[in-house]
Amino acid sequence: MKRSIRRLCTLGVWILMPTVVAAQGTTGSISGTVTDPQKAVVPGVTILVQQVETGAERTLVSDEHGRYTVLNLSPGPYKISATLAGFRSVIRDQLTVTIGKDLLVDIEMGLGGLKEEVTVAGETSNVSLGSTTSGGVVTTRQISELPLNGRSFMQLATLQPGVITSRGTAKDFTGGFGSTQLAIGGARPEQTGYLMDGTNIADISDKAPSSLSGVLLGVDTVQEFSVQTHGYSAEFGRAAGGVMSTVTKSGTNQMRGSLFEFHRGDGLDSRNYFATGDLPPFQRDQFGGTVGGPILTSKLFYFGAYEQLRERNAVTQHARLPNALAHQGIVPNANGVPVNVGVHATTRPYLDLLFPIPDGVDFGDGTAELVHSHQDPTDEHFGVVKFDYNLGRKDTLMVRWSRDDSKTVLSQSHPDFFEHTTTNTRYFTMQDQHLFSGNLLNMLRFAANRTARTDDLLPTIDIPTSLYFSTDPQWDYFDVASPTLADTIHQTTESSERGTSFEVPASLVSGTTYYTILRVTGGATDWIPLPGTVTAC
Numbered sequence: 001m002k003r004s005i006r007r008l009c010t011l012g013v014w015i016l017m018p019t020v021v022a023a024q025g026t027t028g029s030i031s032g033t034v035t036d037p038q039k040a041v042v043p044g045v046t047i048l049v050q051q052v053e054t055g056a057e058r059t060l061v062s063d064e065h066g067r068y069t070v071l072n073l074s075p076g077p078y079k080i081s082a083t084l085a086g087f088r089s090v091i092r093d094q095l096t097v098t099i100g101k102d103l104l105v106d107i108e109m110g111l112g113g114l115k116e117e118v119t120v121a122g123e124t125s126n127v128s129l130g131s132t133t134s135g136g137v138v139t140t141r142q143i144s145e146l147p148l149n150g151r152s153f154m155q156l157a158t159l160q161p162g163v164i165t166s167r168g169t170a171k172d173f174t175g176g177f178g179s180t181q182l183a184i185g186g187a188r189p190e191q192t193g194y195l196m197d198g199t200n201i202a203d204i205s206d207k208a209p210s211s212l213s214g215v216l217l218g219v220d221t222v223q224e225f226s227v228q229t230h231g232y233s234a235e236f237g238r239a240a241g242g243v244m245s246t247v248t249k250s251g252t253n254q255m256r257g258s259l260f261e262f263h264r265g266d267g268l269d270s271r272n273y274f275a276t277g278d279l280p281p282f283q284r285d286q287f288g289g290t291v292g293g294p295i296l297t298s299k300l301f302y303f304g305a306y307e308q309l310r311e312r313n314a315v316t317q318h319a320r321l322p323n324a325l326a327h328q329g330i331v332p333n334a335n336g337v338p339v340n341v342g343v344h345a346t347t348r349p350y351l352d353l354l355f356p357i358p359d360g361v362d363f364g365d366g367t368a369e370l371v372h373s374h375q376d377p378t379d380e381h382f383g384v385v386k387f388d389y390n391l392g393r394k395d396t397l398m399v400r401w402s403r404d405d406s407k408t409v410l411s412q413s414h415p416d417f418f419e420h421t422t423t424n425t426r427y428f429t430m431q432d433q434h435l436f437s438g439n440l441l442n443m444l445r446f447a448a449n450r451t452a453r454t455d456d457l458l459p460t461i462d463i464p465t466s467l468y469f470s471t472d473p474q475w476d477y478f479d480v481a482s483p484t485l486a487d488t489i490h491q492t493t494e495s496s497e498r499g500t501s502f503e504v505p506a507s508l509v510s511g512t513t514y515y516t517i518l519r520v521t522g523g524a525t526d527w528i529p530l531p532g533t534v535t536a537c
Contacts, residue, residue: 029072029103030049030102033068033106034068034082035109043062046059046061047059047082049080050081054301055253056298056396057393059393071509075224080095086112090108092107098226136160136226138159153222154215157182157244162184163183165182193239193241193242193244196402197248197429198245198505199447199505200449211406212407212421218382218384220249220288221248225246228242248386248402250386260288262286262287264284280316281313284312291303291304291305298390304385305383309378311379312376313375314373314375317412319372321414322366322367323357328340332364336364349464350467356416372411376408377408380406385402403426404424408421416460416461417457420455424453425451430445432444442506443508444507449499449501449502452496453496
């Protein structure tokens, strides 16, 4: 009977001190100064900022020094309108906001009537004067146009200085299954923070989310993401190495979508330099699509995406097993002379059933090599659903749910056993943003994540119950180094981990000061450990 252990991993409530910042981890900002032709500042100018694709608007007035700042703007194209009696209206168009960056847009207003209008396209500065954060932003164009092996957008993070893939966690049941584990500035992968739409998406081991395919799917769902290597503000707790922040796409007033299919096969690959013979069979297909648009024009939007990965990879395994003479009880002694030591009656059924006779190279010590090939299948399903609701100029609401399921069957060196592994992740985030005034807004988020993994080693043959050591028919295997060595056949219990976490961050932005007024986090983990394993919190 399986044993289950539950632990409460974290539970905390923090009220933090204010931090001066230029922009949030999932949003950007626009700031600047309004002047007249003589470069004198112009206070009291009404500034209207509009998101071009969704129609969302924000209104504020320049202060006594002619300055204005618009915080917490979602990434995308914007335009600004500036109006004041006695001056010509000015429109700044073709402005692009990116996450974690402050877009500097100065406005010069000439004398004239309100009906006179001046439009200026582009001509902005991307220098963030109010930020000391080091890092960079990977834009939508880079994500869609740069080639990605396996379509894992996290590979683009390594374009930033100081960011590398941690090879030490290439495949680890408790720490990821591929190239998604990032080390920033020499820190451990566990010290890298991973955010999606402002909430934590780290896995059970507090490492990057990953799947059995070794990639992080959903490249077509990412608007853009930023990598902050150091110098980031206190709002990004839990991350001593760096922070990777991702923003998912949203629907717009124009309905749009895409369909795709990416194929890779052995017919397109070249032979490894050290390989001999024909190429091993290999096939990978990734297909899916996205769709987004309005439910209510300029009010309610939807976005959805689905992607599936199918990979079939032929793997050649090498096993060292007792040879035909060893099955008869004949093994060489220390001088290499064959001696009939016999086979114990208790051992005979295990030897005959669990150790097939090898037909490869004989090592001269009672063992020989068995070479066998198998096709290791990997399947993954990924999906995202997101809704954005503009309740007015003061309130916006966002709800996003994503799911990723993967499974694989891996052949082992022993031909009679295969490793069956599955992963399941669920991410739910809800965000409400309320604007009290042009310089004061509140943001409240709620996130709930669910991660589950199972790992089991199963035989490909029928094992009689008379050979079981317990009522739980789980088996392990071992390679024989020499028939003279005393080894033990092990039985194992299925390894399973299930973790649930939640997060409730609340923040207040006043002018250029960011206050984390409340942050509640918690979670619980259930898992079934291997026999003899001591698990402690």
